[in-house]
Amino acid sequence: MPGAARPTAELPAPLRVPFDDLFWRDEYDPIVETDAELAAIVERADLPALLAALAAALGDPSILEPGLRPPLTLVDTFGHPHGGMTSAQVERGREVALAALVRLRDSGIRSVGILPREQVDAILDFLTNGRAEYWPSLKHELGLAPDKNGAPDFVYADLAGSREFRTLVIGAGVSGIAAGYRLMQAGAPFTIIDEAPALGGTWWKNRYPGVRLDTPTFGYSYSFAQKTDWPHQFAEGGEIHDYLAEVADRAGITERIEFGTRFDSARWDEDASEWVVVLSGPQGTEERRFDAVISALGQLDRPHIPDFPGLETFAGRAVHSQDWDETVDVEGKRVVVIGTGASAYQIVPAVYEQVDHLTVFQRSAPWMIPADNYHERMTDTFDWLQRTVPHYGQWFRLWTLLLGIPGRFHTVTAEEGWSGVPLSVSAKNHEVRESLIARMAEQYRDRPDLLELAIPNYPPGAKRMLRDNGVWAKALQAPQTTVVSTGVGRITAEGVVDGAGVLHEADVIVFATGFKASDFLDGTDVVGRGGVELHDYWAGDSRAYNGITVPRFPNFFLIYGPNVNGVVAGSGHLMIERAAEYAVSAIGELLRRGARSLEVTEDALDRFVSWVDAGNRRMAWGQEYISNWYQNAAGRVVTIWPYTNVEYWAATESIAEEDYTFD
Template structure:
């Protein structure tokens, strides 16, 4: 068993060899143990000291299914919590007294034993998946096991990465590990993708911060329980710098078009910078443009006649002063939910135009800083923060998925099962409390659609508080038209407005738009999809060889899952596909149509059995044809298994290199 470790041994740019020594007294440590997340603390102490009596089977956290709010300490009973604290306190004192400040790598058997404690005895498949997230094992799934210098040392092979948001950063990181040459094109002045573009007031995560990180960049010193947008942008910048990726990035450079050349088995890209277009050639392209890039601005009569300011939340104009102005926010999704409470005290009047109200789940700590115990332990107990993240990842694998599964015998439209109805009633009760003084508003604020039909937002009361203000109005009559002075709704009411904020989301199904992508059959990607985007695992499209989409069709989560894991699985498949090309000496690789059709049929069946797939639910998860083209309806494990188990001999077509055909 390894007693020490070096940065080079661990695939994590945030790895720490040394943690801050503990100098605090026993009373302080006792308070920390009282406040700590106990499963994470016991796990961290057992991994650090090698004392597995700290993780007895009877203290395994039960992690009950979460309907609305996760229980503290993984659902451990009061008796179990008391026993856990009895074990943890002397172990924490030992860490202090023996000066244990360095993490140690775990042998596979020990790692499996600790994983079993957190997971309650995971299956072999789940345990293998969890090793992907565990820093303390020397060889982790996800890290490329090959290098181009060993596989194809004499072959020229260049990859273009389009976009440097989270997906692009992951792609660059793994390509560099495999030694594959690449250039990343970013149309903005800096990396970060949606976190660079979205700077509106109140922007922050609506998932807990510790769950929003890569397996290879497990930051543990997050300032807030739900990170502010600037913190996530800083995270992206820091990964790029720590991994030394910046030299591969061309900023302020937009990809205009890309065309597959069968004769050379390459993609010809036209890129534009400072108004000048250049042509570049690459053997493969990774499109990491994301789903949340192109703003969705609704077309409403009279918009161009409006004399005030109009802006989308993702294109916020910080030169516009909202102070004392009459402001309209169009939409009640995630961005509106953050903007409205953030600007309510500045504006003279606020109209919020709602098509349907959002479901929200309680999060009293939504605007809080990271709890003291979590921050202190992450700095003083080697790997505590990573174990906290690890447990969060495990519980997110299915999350609230059980609450949105459709009961085929269910005959209500406001819910899809008895469990879903239970969630509906619990969340409605919370709204009744928030609107106790205005019971007439319940018909307006309580959604008619089933919980989980759309993304559920985090609620600490600020939304209802903002809408309670005398100078705020929730407007439910549809917008009919703009006038030079404001907005007219279908009921004929005129709303004087100085500034309109579109909080209307993105055109998520318009992948790669406006880039013109022409494949091997002379058709553009837009023509090929014809309004119904599909891709094998969201990554590969027939007729478009050596093109890999990250976070492509059907790779979004609604009530479960972890965003970065989905990205890493897609990138993992992509890097392995490049490995197959190089190892086999092939020129191109593309998925067979039959393999894609089988997969899409399976995904469609899954989405049809979820709340968001029901006909009464209107959501951006559905494309213009009514098909759910955005969401992955299954768990982590299914996507992990799919992308890691790709059959390159059966489901993919590999063509010889052009020189081999002559």
């Protein structure tokens, strides 16, 4: 296309990071505590992670006695300390850990390198209670393993020769940084663009009051950037943004990002086997050519505000949670929050004590999983361990990820012929429902009217479950709070009129109404082989092989695409990294073959979608009587992954030749 130019840049040298971890620490603080002080530390420590770290530091897996293996008891509602170890196991485990900690101190061991494979396998065998199928995906996360398996297995210059192959990465959030890191390790030329003025993606955009993770912090970090000195057990939004910025700076990614640059469209030039990309940036609109495009725009990127009648007439301030404006002042104001999902669950407790009056519009009540430590800092014990026991933080992170592999799948799997529908999907699901209702009954013991509103009318797990440490119930019961369950009728200059015709006056309206999660790449045009536009190809039903590649769109990769989002198990970070690694592996495969393009087949996509659909139909969120944001307009679940991280690791382990055509 006339005017379209190939970007030129100096070929980067492959990024070399010791142990594939930007936060790797060579030496730890010396242990100077007495035996009695160490015993007190062990008393408060998480035993499986500590025992694993000590075995690795001492190079002695024999301390991991078979009788101490954590049983990995499945979690229904409340977590099981030490992975469900019995009291006898805990007592003996503390004896072993103390003796090992004393050995570590007396030996003066302050650093550990890569372990022999047999030692890694022995420690993983202990932690997983013999579940060898978990090991490959766990080794992806373990810098001490000689076969850690995330980095690219090629160097661009070795394969490309005189060929020039350039990649565009769209988005500088969690996914874009992951893609950039792996491309830098390969020494492959690439450009990252982001329409925002700063990196961070959702963690730059979401700055509303109370924003924080709703997954444990240690499950929300990169395998290649294992920060261990996190201040909170569920990190605040600013902490995550700072982490992403530090990762990008340490890796040299920040300088490769073009900020304020929007991706408008892309067209596959079949003659040249290149993507002609239209970008809007500080210098206006321009066309550039790239050999591959990686979309790292994610799922929760485009805010959704329902078309409420009269919205444009409101005289106060109106803001969506993702587009929070720091000039919005809620102090002493009448505030209406529309929605009771994840963002509302954080905003409401954060502002209710500041406002004159708070009105919460609830369409459907959320189920909440107990998490009494939701707002707590990491403990002093943890801080000491991550500073003094070599790589304890990494082992604790691995233990967190391991516990998340089975997650709560067993609580949300539907039982055929179950009589409790539509309020539960199985006997276990019903048991969880009753347990959560009992917890709410205690929280609302003085407000039976609110308890009635707080109990969801759908099965646990059918929609995103939130973290409960009591602050939501406390905020709803505050004298200045009103909960409305009759829906939004219309919006006027004075406030919001509910479905019963009652006006709720407002100075500020907060739309906690979610995102267009099923509308991938909304607002862009991507035209593939044969002139087919991506959204026309999807026809409202977003589909991608492994959530990454789409037939007729060669050399185009999605990270966190359709059906790649875990809600009751696993680590989203691992899935993001695997998708980025898959895309980089595909680029390596093109270079090895001397091919210009690769394209997934329709048969491969159909097979993958059938498998995913079958999995989702077994889950609470996939029942035909359920409506949630996981579904598209036709009712098909298009955002959720119904299997474990182990299955996703296996699915993305290699570029299966039979699933692609190469040109």
